[in-house]
Amino acid sequence: MPVYSISHVENVRVCVVMVGLPARGKSLIAQKIVRYLSWLSINSKCFNVGNYRRQLAGTEDINAAFFDSNNAEGLKYRREAIDNAVTDMMKWFSDENGVVGILDATNSTRERRDRILKLCRENLIEPMFLESFCDDDELILQNILDVKTTSPDYVDKDNEFATQDFLQRIKFYEEIYETMDQATDSDLTFIKLVNVNSQIILNRIESYLESRIVYYVMNLHIKPRCIWLSRHGESEYNLTGQIGGDSNLSDRGMRYAKKLPDLVLKSLGEENKHTNLTVWTSTLKRTQQTASFLPYKKKLQWKALDELDAGECDGMTYEEIENKFPEDFKARDDDKYEYRYKGGESYRDIVIRLEPIIMELERQENILIITHQAVLRCLYAYFMNVPQEESPWMSIPLHTLIKLEPRAYSTLVSRIKADIPAVSTYKEKGTSQLGEASGPNISKSRDLIKDSDVV
Amino acid sequence: MPVYSISHVENVRVCVVMVGLPARGKSLIAQKIVRYLSWLSINSKCFNVGNYRRQLAGTEDINAAFFDSNNAEGLKYRREAIDNAVTDMMKWFSDENGVVGILDATNSTRERRDRILKLCRENLIEPMFLESFCDDDELILQNILDVKTTSPDYVDKDNEFATQDFLQRIKFYEEIYETMDQATDSDLTFIKLVNVNSQIILNRIESYLESRIVYYVMNLHIKPRCIWLSRHGESEYNLTGQIGGDSNLSDRGMRYAKKLPDLVLKSLGEENKHTNLTVWTSTLKRTQQTASFLPYKKKLQWKALDELDAGECDGMTYEEIENKFPEDFKARDDDKYEYRYKGGESYRDIVIRLEPIIMELERQENILIITHQAVLRCLYAYFMNVPQEESPWMSIPLHTLIKLEPRAYSTLVSRIKADIPAVSTYKEKGTSQLGEASGPNISKSRDLIKDSDVV
Numbered sequence: 001m002p003v004y005s006i007s008h009v010e011n012v013r014v015c016v017v018m019v020g021l022p023a024r025g026k027s028l029i030a031q032k033i034v035r036y037l038s039w040l041s042i043n044s045k046c047f048n049v050g051n052y053r054r055q056l057a058g059t060e061d062i063n064a065a066f067f068d069s070n071n072a073e074g075l076k077y078r079r080e081a082i083d084n085a086v087t088d089m090m091k092w093f094s095d096e097n098g099v100v101g102i103l104d105a106t107n108s109t110r111e112r113r114d115r116i117l118k119l120c121r122e123n124l125i126e127p128m129f130l131e132s133f134c135d136d137d138e139l140i141l142q143n144i145l146d147v148k149t150t151s152p153d154y155v156d157k158d159n160e161f162a163t164q165d166f167l168q169r170i171k172f173y174e175e176i177y178e179t180m181d182q183a184t185d186s187d188l189t190f191i192k193l194v195n196v197n198s199q200i201i202l203n204r205i206e207s208y209l210e211s212r213i214v215y216y217v218m219n220l221h222i223k224p225r226c227i228w229l230s231r232h233g234e235s236e237y238n239l240t241g242q243i244g245g246d247s248n249l250s251d252r253g254m255r256y257a258k259k260l261p262d263l264v265l266k267s268l269g270e271e272n273k274h275t276n277l278t279v280w281t282s283t284l285k286r287t288q289q290t291a292s293f294l295p296y297k298k299k300l301q302w303k304a305l306d307e308l309d310a311g312e313c314d315g316m317t318y319e320e321i322e323n324k325f326p327e328d329f330k331a332r333d334d335d336k337y338e339y340r341y342k343g344g345e346s347y348r349d350i351v352i353r354l355e356p357i358i359m360e361l362e363r364q365e366n367i368l369i370i371t372h373q374a375v376l377r378c379l380y381a382y383f384m385n386v387p388q389e390e391s392p393w394m395s396i397p398l399h400t401l402i403k404l405e406p407r408a409y410s411t412l413v414s415r416i417k418a419d420i421p422a423v424s425t426y427k428e429k430g431t432s433q434l435g436e437a438s439g440p441n442i443s444k445s446r447d448l449i450k451d452s453d454v455v
Numbered sequence: 456m457p458v459y460s461i462s463h464v465e466n467v468r469v470c471v472v473m474v475g476l477p478a479r480g481k482s483l484i485a486q487k488i489v490r491y492l493s494w495l496s497i498n499s500k501c502f503n504v505g506n507y508r509r510q511l512a513g514t515e516d517i518n519a520a521f522f523d524s525n526n527a528e529g530l531k532y533r534r535e536a537i538d539n540a541v542t543d544m545m546k547w548f549s550d551e552n553g554v555v556g557i558l559d560a561t562n563s564t565r566e567r568r569d570r571i572l573k574l575c576r577e578n579l580i581e582p583m584f585l586e587s588f589c590d591d592d593e594l595i596l597q598n599i600l601d602v603k604t605t606s607p608d609y610v611d612k613d614n615e616f617a618t619q620d621f622l623q624r625i626k627f628y629e630e631i632y633e634t635m636d637q638a639t640d641s642d643l644t645f646i647k648l649v650n651v652n653s654q655i656i657l658n659r660i661e662s663y664l665e666s667r668i669v670y671y672v673m674n675l676h677i678k679p680r681c682i683w684l685s686r687h688g689e690s691e692y693n694l695t696g697q698i699g700g701d702s703n704l705s706d707r708g709m710r711y712a713k714k715l716p717d718l719v720l721k722s723l724g725e726e727n728k729h730t731n732l733t734v735w736t737s738t739l740k741r742t743q744q745t746a747s748f749l750p751y752k753k754k755l756q757w758k759a760l761d762e763l764d765a766g767e768c769d770g771m772t773y774e775e776i777e778n779k780f781p782e783d784f785k786a787r788d789d790d791k792y793e794y795r796y797k798g799g800e801s802y803r804d805i806v807i808r809l810e811p812i813i814m815e816l817e818r819q820e821n822i823l824i825i826t827h828q829a830v831l832r833c834l835y836a837y838f839m840n841v842p843q844e845e846s847p848w849m850s851i852p853l854h855t856l857i858k859l860e861p862r863a864y865s866t867l868v869s870r871i872k873a874d875i876p877a878v879s880t881y882k883e884k885g886t887s888q889l890g891e892a893s894g895p896n897i898s899k900s901r902d903l904i905k906d907s908d909v910v
Contacts, residue, residue: 182654197660198659199637199656199657199659200656200657200658200660201654201656201657202654202655202657202673203653203654204654205652205655205673208818211670211674211818214673215666215670215673218657218666218669218670219666246797303804314798342701343699343700343701343769345758349758352758352759353808355811356811360663363663363666
């Protein structure tokens with residue numbers, strides 16, 4: 001029988017229709033929503049109309065003139081692009097049990113939005129418009145810089161040309177743009193974000209899913225920051241191969257704790273060495289001991305960061321579990337994400353209890369989290385978009401500091417190794433022996449990873 | 456060392472300044488926020504200016520004319536009332552470590568709001584305005600009916616007089632009322648609710664606490680509904696006095712499960728017997744077995760409704776715990792809310808994991824929850840505003856269905872006993888023996904309770 005979490009209460013499908021001029025951060029918001037919902041096991045997908053248009057018309061001959069509403073050929077391509085995107089999205093809802101589809105396009109006019117609205121209603125999908133409105137020139141310029149350097153439309157094009165061309169493109173859209181309006185659009189479900197959350201207008205937000213999306217979007221910010229993740233130092237239980245428990249650090253683990261302040265400084269670089277971090281740990285001794293030499297004043301303990309509860313298997317080695325509960329041992333290997341220890345937790349359970357932590361992380365700036373293998377896997381999976389079937393098998397070695405730098409469309413990862421030996425706590429599928437990982441590793445994920453020198 | 460939950464991240468104090476004409480549901484919203492935040496251990500208090508005014512001017516001579524802005528004496532009393540309320544609130548912030556103070560008054564004019572704003576800023580308190588705006592006549596009339604029957608201003612007064620007088624009072628306020636405005640008030644932190652959440656405007660919501668209050672308020676609705684709470688039927692572990700585990704129902708527990716559909720029907724009454732409920736259980740067998748004869752289609756399992764995790768003491772009797780861990784046994788008796796079992800949970804931990812359940816309950820309509828003693832205590836404490844030091848000691852007997860009917864300013868409780876014997880699982884402070892409760896009992900709480908006949 002399925003276990004319901006906060007994400008499964010209703011039987012609602014939502015189409016999030018992005019609205020906004022170019023360079024208003026629409027794609028960024030859309031992608032973050034998809035990543036967040038997917039992490040919560042809500043089947044979500046983004047349909048980017050720009051990509052459809054590029055498939056149809058290429059990028060060679062694309063310049064601002066293409067987006068002039070008097071350009072008949074451009075208009076033809078752009079209509080075809082959105083039609084194809086919408087058709088694919090509807091197919092995805094029906095054939096692949098889609099729950100939240102995001103239509104990422106400018107959707108600038110009421111006429112266009114009405115057509116999507118009608119189509120959604122015909123297909124029993126709740127339309128929710130999400131407008132990013134911005135009249136702060138500095139924010140727009142920042143966004144243009146981001147888009148220029150990341151948009152496939154401007155690959156290999158001259159920098160100055162790209163800026164001017166993009167400004168002209170925005171102008172063409174401005175000519176026809178109709179913002180969402182509390183009076184005219186009062187019958188619609190919509191969120192209007194004004195200048196990155198300085199003002200938010202919510203209209204007819206009704207379903208639970210919609211309210212979750214609203215709350216998530218409300219908590220996003222765009223200030224640059226980093227997040228550091230580390231497992232606790234090697235513990236006494238690690239030495240004996242036991243799982244769970246609340247043991248102290250081993251001597252080597254304590255050496256890692258003492259070195260951690262240096263690793264953090266190194267990751268900050270000379271110019272940022274005075275950056276003030278907040279340190280989050282679990283309630284277990286091994287994470288607090290690991291944090292004990294860090295010079296930062298603000299240290300918070302979170303029960304939600306405690307290690308996966310192994311229930312009846314707490315304190316056992318994998319070998320003991322395999323001998324005592326062979327069927328459970330196999331069942332866990334077969335579906336590690338869903339398997340729940342007797343009287344304990346599954347990876348899915350961890351994700352549910354981590355959800356408020358993720359929300360808080362989105363709100364905060366520089367945070368260093370010292371936690372445990374399974375919890376760190378789940379946090380990492382959120383930031384790096386690692387699928388559920390992979391995340392419980394990722395190898396996250398001891399005595400390694402991971403630094404995440406969220407950027408507009410990707411997250412940079414660096415790993416700083418402490419050069420302090422530690423046992424491996426990695427268990428490969430099909431064995432109860434611990435050893436080096438040959439399976440998926442965090443270094444295999446889809447974003448840039450740079451390995452720092454060993455410090 | 457304190458364990459941080461989602462509620463303790465920042466060091467921010469917030470003054471929620473209610474804004475709105477009479478009969479806009481301000482007091483209801485204010486009281487719900489206080490109840491919610493207090494349940495999350497956030498020190499919150501509501502300062503109702505009407506109560507201060509009644510203390511100064513009594514209720515005898517109060518009629519609409521008192522609220523005419525040309526009535527100098529009325530004005531004097533009303534100014535004094537708000538000054539006293541604000542003074543008390545500031546004193547409470549500084550002397551009693553207040554975190555969220557709510558100033559419940561109409562605060563109709565910008566001039567009045569500016570004065571409060573200034574005072575908050577001088578005291579390093581974040582002012583957040585919360586306007587309830589309503590121009591839906593039907594909603595207003597409904598609210599007037601509520602106020603008329605509950606306001607201390609109209610006790611013992613003629614019904615028709617009360618309605619007319621109240622309408623006149625609203626008119627006087629309308630003459631001077633200035634609604635919050637996205638342009639004029641763009642520098643302020645505010646939430647504007649339009650016609651009970653059909654539209655919400657959020658402006659400069661920045662701190663975490665503010666965003667939690669927003670999310671909570673967003674999820675409130677005013678449709679009438681009921682919530683039913685029941686413990687699982689007597690379990691095999693209950694018979695042996697063991698705590699935790701995942702045992703089956705006893706024979707008597709199974710009889711309760713079979714009778715439960717009748718108890719629910721009886722509580723619905725003849726006219727509502729076709730009401731459709733949603734049933735929530737924990738993931739443990741005893742709650743699912745208890746739900747198994749209920750005819751309702753929608754049954755959801757929530758891990759968050761599982762019983763308090765007793766960690767190393769799981770499966771033991773209180774006597775065994777007292778013998779094996781005498782210090783822990785005593786520590787738990789001394790502070791049952793904060794005490795965390797080794798490797799397990801405290802009542803505080805349960806509240807944190809129940810928070811999303813409460814949020815979801817606020818959104819939903821008719822829900823029947825079958826859960827466990829400690830979890831039910833925490834849920835009940837939320838609805839009935841039971842303080843932390845009492846809630847872990849409440850007696851909530853087996854084989855009893857509890858029905859909660861949230862009303863504007865109180866919650867009606869009825870208990871329907873099944874007349875199927877069961878052991879007592881109540882442990883009095885200072886003993887390891889189970890027996891009838893002599894301590895605080897749910898029947899002692901501050902709202903109306905009616906005991907139904909035994910069915």
